[in-house]
Amino acid sequence: MTMLKEGRPTAPTPVEDAHMAPATATGNRALMLEEKLIFEIGSTDTTGVDFADAPQAASRFGSLARTDGIGLPGLSEQETVRHYTRLSRQNYAIDLGLFPLGSCTMKHNPRLNEKVARMPGFADIHPLQPQSTVQGALGVINELAVWLITLTGMHGVAMTPKAGAHGELCGLLCIRAALEARGDARQVVLVPESAHGTNPATAAFCGYKVEDIPATPDGRVDLEALKTRLGPDVAAVMITNPNTCGLFERDMKVISDAVHAAGAFVYCDGANFNAIVGRVRPGDLGVDAMHINLHKTFSTPHGGGGPGSGPVVLSEALSPFGPLPYTVRMADGTIHLIEEDNVGEEMPQSFGRMSAFHGQMGMFTRALTYILSHGADGLRQVAEDAVLNANYVLRSLEDVLDAPFGASGPCMHEALFSDKGLAEGFTTLDIAKGLIDEGFHPMTMYFPLVVHGAMLVEPTETESKAALDQFILALRSLAERAKAGDEALKGAPYHAPRRRLDETLAARKPVLSWSEPDLADAAE
Amino acid sequence: MSRYFTDEHEWIDVEGEIATVGITDYAQEQLGDIVFVELPAEGTTFEKGDDAAVVESVKAASDVYAPISGEVVETNSALEDEPALVNSDAEEDGWFFKLRLTDATELEGLMNEAAYKKFVASL
Numbered sequence: 001m002t003m004l005k006e007g008r009p010t011a012p013t014p015v016e017d018a019h020m021a022p023a024t025a026t027g028n029r030a031l032m033l034e035e036k037l038i039f040e041i042g043s044t045d046t047t048g049v050d051f052a053d054a055p056q057a058a059s060r061f062g063s064l065a066r067t068d069g070i071g072l073p074g075l076s077e078q079e080t081v082r083h084y085t086r087l088s089r090q091n092y093a094i095d096l097g098l099f100p101l102g103s104c105t106m107k108h109n110p111r112l113n114e115k116v117a118r119m120p121g122f123a124d125i126h127p128l129q130p131q132s133t134v135q136g137a138l139g140v141i142n143e144l145a146v147w148l149i150t151l152t153g154m155h156g157v158a159m160t161p162k163a164g165a166h167g168e169l170c171g172l173l174c175i176r177a178a179l180e181a182r183g184d185a186r187q188v189v190l191v192p193e194s195a196h197g198t199n200p201a202t203a204a205f206c207g208y209k210v211e212d213i214p215a216t217p218d219g220r221v222d223l224e225a226l227k228t229r230l231g232p233d234v235a236a237v238m239i240t241n242p243n244t245c246g247l248f249e250r251d252m253k254v255i256s257d258a259v260h261a262a263g264a265f266v267y268c269d270g271a272n273f274n275a276i277v278g279r280v281r282p283g284d285l286g287v288d289a290m291h292i293n294l295h296k297t298f299s300t301p302h303g304g305g306g307p308g309s310g311p312v313v314l315s316e317a318l319s320p321f322g323p324l325p326y327t328v329r330m331a332d333g334t335i336h337l338i339e340e341d342n343v344g345e346e347m348p349q350s351f352g353r354m355s356a357f358h359g360q361m362g363m364f365t366r367a368l369t370y371i372l373s374h375g376a377d378g379l380r381q382v383a384e385d386a387v388l389n390a391n392y393v394l395r396s397l398e399d400v401l402d403a404p405f406g407a408s409g410p411c412m413h414e415a416l417f418s419d420k421g422l423a424e425g426f427t428t429l430d431i432a433k434g435l436i437d438e439g440f441h442p443m444t445m446y447f448p449l450v451v452h453g454a455m456l457v458e459p460t461e462t463e464s465k466a467a468l469d470q471f472i473l474a475l476r477s478l479a480e481r482a483k484a485g486d487e488a489l490k491g492a493p494y495h496a497p498r499r500r501l502d503e504t505l506a507a508r509k510p511v512l513s514w515s516e517p518d519l520a521d522a523a524e
Numbered sequence: 525m526s527r528y529f530t531d532e533h534e535w536i537d538v539e540g541e542i543a544t545v546g547i548t549d550y551a552q553e554q555l556g557d558i559v560f561v562e563l564p565a566e567g568t569t570f571e572k573g574d575d576a577a578v579v580e581s582v583k584a585a586s587d588v589y590a591p592i593s594g595e596v597v598e599t600n601s602a603l604e605d606e607p608a609l610v611n612s613d614a615e616e617d618g619w620f621f622k623l624r625l626t627d628a629t630e631l632e633g634l635m636n637e638a639a640y641k642k643f644v645a646s647l
Contacts, residue, residue, distance in 0.1 A: 010557050010582040503582045507559035508607065 010503035013490040035086040048077035090497040102444040102456030113366035127357035138335035142327040153283030156319035160359040167291025167310030168202040177321035177351040186235035192221040194243035218408040219245035230262040240269035246414030256286025275413035278380030288315040298367035309363035385461035386413040400479040419453025423485035428453035436493040438474035529640035546619040558610040563599040594623030
């Protein structure tokens with residue numbers, strides 16, 4: 001069997017809570033308010049809006065007519081507002097503090113982006129409007145496309161993919177279309193261990209057989225193993241660069257040349273582009289397709305704050321196979337949308353569509369705002385600050401936390417630690433839960449798999465030194481407690497709305513829907 | 525009855541032409557709390573090394589390979605309701621499936637218990 005040794009403890013450890021404050025009658029703890037499920041609030045007779053009684057009409061549903069209530073919650077407007085406001089207070093957000101979730105950057109979302117995205121000319125339009133009435137919006141798509149092509153040194157870009165993994169799918173579909181066009185039925189996609197976890201999933205979804213390529217002891221792609229495996233059955237290699245160990249794949253050009261010589265394509269997971277934007281052009285490294293997470297590199301909201309957007313830049317070899325629609329600027333300055341009915345001879349080999357319309361328009365507006373407000377030099381500084389901040393975290397903590405690749409030189413945008421050296425019985429999970437008590441969202445843990453008990457910290461380029469110092473203080477304290485065997489740490493979090501959850505029980509006996517308690521009792 | 529072990533952490537009990545397959549105690553301990561086991565359909569035939577079952581812990585899903593070629597004649601349906609059996613009794617009640625062997629010579633070269641223990645100690 002394949003065996004992942006990175007299993008983490010998933011059931012809470014019983015710990016004496018000698019110093020916990022006494023319980024309150026309401027369950028509330030001052031500003032930390034206990035909140036019921038929405039179905040448990042109010043009554044079904046309550047509504048936030050007064051409607052006139054519906055006119056009596058004979059039902060035409062026949063035997064399909066509903067015979068019981070539909071069980072919608074009934075809340076007044078105030079109860080509704082309070083419910084969601086209370087829930088939001090139990091959440092952690094980038095607007096509250098540092099969000100060090102490596103591999104999934106959470107950086108500041110500039111408010112200027114939001115202002116521009118809310119301008120009526122962008123916010124109040126419809127994708128089926130006549131193109132002559134939305135020239136500004138089409139212009140944004142086109143200009144952003146030009147920026148992305150320029151920043152990556154690539155030949156074309158597909159703007160419609162909706163997020164990172166959707167972009168991976170788009171890239172692999174381009175590769176498959178290109179192979180099919182030359183009658184080449186290659187079946188294997190190679191994915192190094194240092195790649196993002198979505199890469200093998202995407203390849204499998206596309207119908208490819210996925211094979212691993214091992215990582216070297218210093219956390220990079222094993223070039224010799226890759227070269228040995230390349231052959232006429234390999235369709236593509238998917239490489240994450242900078243990789244998920246937080247390291248730059250130095251051999252990228254050599255890898256690309258070898259892959260191309262074997263007749264295959266190079267897919268680059270560009271989720272970590274914020275670490276190299278303005279410094280490295282993936283096109284120069286021989287990349288054939290790469291998605292760019294606008295919600296990472298170009299600061300559009302992420303993770304509950306907004307949809308992702310994952311444009312895919314394409315090499316000259318793959319561009320003819322990219323998805324529709326796309327924009328072109330005509331000689332008279334107007335922007336045209338190229339779709340199935342007017343694609344003509346330009347892109348007869350397009351594999352089809354990734355989305356019904358143009359893509360995530362709201363994210364395009366924000367990303368272009370970010371790009372234009374920073375300028376080319378500002379974007380270069382984004383990468384420099386992302387790398388500087390991660391190295392500051394790495395070097396500030398490597399005396400208390402094991403940094404498995406600390407000796408391989410500077411990291412890129414992520415600092416990676418392992419659980420080596422923690423006291424017997426203490427795990428990465430204890431440190432992550434402790435971070436909640438310290439007021440931070442935990443880092444990514446137990447990924448990448450090549451490191452035991454991995455802790456992957458991405459501070460991002462938008463944190464100040466003061467904010468980084470406070471985070472380092474918290475993580476240092478937790479590392480010292482875990483090394484000293486402080487049993488209380490196993491009970492963390494103490495100050496969160498909920499204590500450590502029994503994930504095992506939740507997975508074995510999931511309760512996925514609410515049912516009225518008395519009905520549930522009657523059924524038992 | 526003879527018990528064999530693979531370096532992929534499966535155990536195989538062979539009685540006549542029927543082989544019972546499960547994962548080892550070492551494997552369940554490494555995987556952590558098992559929350560779901562996906563078993564093959566009876567009648568499926570496997571070549572040695574094919575993906576035969578999936579075992580899922582809270583954090584990860586792992587493939588279990590067919591340690592030898594054969595046809596599935598029975599699966600342990602108790603695991604569907606109680607995947608925790610794999611944790612509590614991996615090498616007896618937590619068995620996965622039974623195969624009718626295609627080629628008994630494939631058993632040659634597999635480890636016995638002592639060799640497997642030595643192998644695990646070396647990891």
